Amino acid sequence: MEDDRDIAQRLGEGLAEAGFSVEYAFNGPDxxxxxxxxxxxxxxxxxxxxxxxxxxxxxxxxxxxRNFPVLILTARGTWSEKVDGxxxxxxxxxxxxxxxxxxxxxxxxxxxxxxxxxxxxxxxxRLTLDITTGKATYDGAPIELTASELRMxxxxxxxxxxxxxxxxxxxxxxxxxxxxxxxxxxxxxSRLRRKTSTDLIKTIRGLGYRMD
Amino acid sequence: MEDDRDIAQRLGEGLAEAGFSVEYAFNGPDxxxxxxxxxxxxxxxxxxxxxxxxxxxxxxxxxxxRNFPVLILTARGTWSEKVDGxxxxxxxxxxxxxxxxxxxxxxxxxxxxxxxxxxxxxxxxRLTLDITTGKATYDGAPIELTASELRMxxxxxxxxxxxxxxxxxxxxxxxxxxxxxxxxxxxxxSRLRRKTSTDLIKTIRGLGYRMD
DNA sequence: GGCGGCCATCAGGATATTGCTGGTGGAGGA
DNA sequence: TCCTCCACCAGCAATATCCTGATGGCCGCC
Numbered sequence: 001m002e003d004d005r006d007i008a009q010r011l012g013e014g015l016a017e018a019g020f021s022v023e024y025a026f027n028g029p030d031x032x033x034x035x036x037x038x039x040x041x042x043x044x045x046x047x048x049x050x051x052x053x054x055x056x057x058x059x060x061x062x063x064x065x066r067n068f069p070v071l072i073l074t075a076r077g078t079w080s081e082k083v084d085g086x087x088x089x090x091x092x093x094x095x096x097x098x099x100x101x102x103x104x105x106x107x108x109x110x111x112x113x114x115x116x117x118x119x120x121x122x123x124x125x126r127l128t129l130d131i132t133t134g135k136a137t138y139d140g141a142p143i144e145l146t147a148s149e150l151r152m153x154x155x156x157x158x159x160x161x162x163x164x165x166x167x168x169x170x171x172x173x174x175x176x177x178x179x180x181x182x183x184x185x186x187x188x189x190s191r192l193r194r195k196t197s198t199d200l201i202k203t204i205r206g207l208g209y210r211m212d
Numbered sequence: 213m214e215d216d217r218d219i220a221q222r223l224g225e226g227l228a229e230a231g232f233s234v235e236y237a238f239n240g241p242d243x244x245x246x247x248x249x250x251x252x253x254x255x256x257x258x259x260x261x262x263x264x265x266x267x268x269x270x271x272x273x274x275x276x277x278r279n280f281p282v283l284i285l286t287a288r289g290t291w292s293e294k295v296d297g298x299x300x301x302x303x304x305x306x307x308x309x310x311x312x313x314x315x316x317x318x319x320x321x322x323x324x325x326x327x328x329x330x331x332x333x334x335x336x337x338r339l340t341l342d343i344t345t346g347k348a349t350y351d352g353a354p355i356e357l358t359a360s361e362l363r364m365x366x367x368x369x370x371x372x373x374x375x376x377x378x379x380x381x382x383x384x385x386x387x388x389x390x391x392x393x394x395x396x397x398x399x400x401x402s403r404l405r406r407k408t409s410t411d412l413i414k415t416i417r418g419l420g421y422r423m424d
Numbered sequence: 425g426g427c428g429g430c431c432a433t434c435a436g437g438a439t440a441t442t443g444c445t446g447g448t449g450g451a452g453g454a
Numbered sequence: 455t456c457c458t459c460c461a462c463c464a465g466c467a468a469t470a471t472c473c474t475g476a477t478g479g480c481c482g483c484c
Contacts, residue, residue, distance in 0.1 A: 133424075134375045134416050146441060147418035183461080184443055190463055205451070205460070358430060394433055395472080402473060417440060417471060431480075438473075449462075454455100 011044065014100035020107070041111045044103070045090070046073045058090060071106060073098065122157045124211075127196060129157055138196045145195065148173065152188050156201065156211045165208035223256065226312035232319065253323045256315070257302070258285045270302060271384075274363070283318055285310065334369045336423075339408060341369055350408045357407065360385065364400050368413065368423040377420035 012022045025034045034040075043061075047054040058070055072093035092106055121130040128137040131154055136143050145153065155172055156164065166185045173185075189201055189209060201211050224234045255273075259266040270282055284305035304318055333342040340349040343366055348355050357365065367384055368376065378397045385397075401413055401421060414422050 132375060133373050134419060134422065147416070148442075150419075182444065186461060187443075187463080190461090194463085203461070360431075396432060398472060399432080399474080406474090415472070425484105427482105427484080429480105429482090432478095434475105434477080436474095438471105440469105440471080442469075443467095445464105445466085447463095449460105451460080452458090454457085 007046075011100070011103065015104060015107070020104070040068045042069045042071065042107055044071045044073060044107070069111065071103070122154075124157055124160060127157075127200065129153055143195045148188060149192055149195070153192055156192075156209075159211070161210065161212045163204055163208050163210045168208065219258075223312070223315065227316060227319070232316070254281045254283065254319050256283045256285060256319070281323065283315070334366070336369055336372060339369075339412065341365055355407045361400060361404055361407070365404055368404075368421075371423070373422065373424040375416055375420045375422050380420070 008024055008026070012024060015022050023034060023040075045054050045058060054072070058072075061070070069092070070090045072090045074093055074095055094103060094106060121128060123129075126139045129150075130136070131150070134145070134150060136145050136150070136153065151173055152169065155169065169185050173188075189203075193200055201209050203209050220236055224236060227234050257266050257270060266284070270284075273280075273282070281304070282302045284302045286305055286307055306315060306318060333340060335341075338351045341362075342348070343362075346357065346359075346362055348357050348362070348365065363385060364381065367381065381397050401415070405412060412423060414424070416422055
């Protein structure tokens with residue numbers, strides 16, 4: 001997003017070369033619209049967009065809980081803008097004239113960091129699981145999961161198509177190795193099935209379970 | 213405040229020339245002591261102070277409601293530190309090697325701004341929080357919050373929708389890692405709920421809390 | 425030095441989760 | 455087809471977890 005299309009062009013091409021997928025907006029309202037998609041990994045924001053203050057765009061994003069990282073571009077010497085930008089919810093800033101590799105590097109760092117924090121949602125079929133918010137949905141409807149169920153479901157969703165043995169599950173969920181004395185695992189599988197669908201987790205008799 | 217006395221010397225002299233009145237601390241505890249005076253316009257904090265993490269000093273200041281602006285000095289390339297710093301309550305950061313005029317300029321900007329009471333107010337649903345004035349409203353009605361409650365609420369409001377574990381809260385609020393000896397966190401959550409609404413903060417048993 | 429408010433902690437009670445049991449159903453082998 | 459054994463599930467008691475009123479101590483302010 002840039003006020004000067006040439007700069008934007010150059011920046012966009014550079015970032016594309018660095019492996020990013022880029023979209024542009026040349027004014028505030030367009031930027032707002034783009035941001036509402038919430039499908040971005042990060043945004044580069046030039047302060048001083050026409051028609052709307054760049055900071056206002058940022059504030060509006062944050063107000064709408066768009067939490068992708070934002071890198072601010074500012075002209076050299078406008079300190080207050082930078083500080084205001086950080087306070088408005090920006091994650092980093094960089095001064096013009098900028099070096100492309102630096103922008104790319106910072107963007108990568110921001111994205112890497114936000115990946116550690118941002119809600120990373122796993123999707124499989126009609127099932128959805130966000131481990132950071134603890135929310136899961138099946139067919140779009142939210143389902144309530146307890147902590148243990150959540151852990152187990154998470155484990156399964158990271159092992160789609162693989163057979164997961166009972167002992168493996170016990171080990172992962174409890175860090176203890178009970179041999180066959182209780183059927184706790186079976187019970188939890190049962191609960192997961194009840195809350196989602198009977199055929200979500202298939203049982204492989206004598207070997208374990210598999211989700212696919 | 214500097215880990216390298218030469219750098220500190222140079223920085224201090226430069227700032228003095230620029231019209232600032234400067235005091236030093238060369239380690240964490242001294243820095244803490246200095247900060248408790250609350251008679252400063254601003255502080256320059258070097259991450260990586262001996263004996264105590266620079267960020268802990270900052271957190272401790274903020275815990276005591278010392279709200280002077282803080283400018284962080286960090287080595288080049290440690291992005292996570294910077295971002296963590298901003299999250300911990302710093303107002304700006306600058307990378308080494310730094311140019312004296314730049315530091316001075318940023319400091320001035322920070323001080324000017326802090327004098328001007330730029331109020332950044334967070335809004336979420338019927339809840340409103342102005343971190344600079346410490347005022348909060350619920351349904352438009354003002355609610356009285358103590359310093360700790362305020363910091364906790366602030367933390368929650370920056371993590372809407374995310375599960376926040378008790379240990380995470382303890383760590384952020386106190387900079388120490390108490391394992392389960394007291395139920396302080398529970399008590400504060402309870403108080404926040406009483407002052408706002410019972411269902412403002414949802415408890416996820418075994419995992420933590422979530423505000424959404 | 426006295427006072428007020430904030431803070432941390434305790435203890436008792438409330439609640440959801442956990443792990444188990446026992447009875448039932450069904451798969452797979454002989 | 456029948457039999458055996460494994461898996462399933464509803465319900466239950468035990469328990470970890472959480473909530474909240476009360477209390478004493480500390481700190482800062484007057």
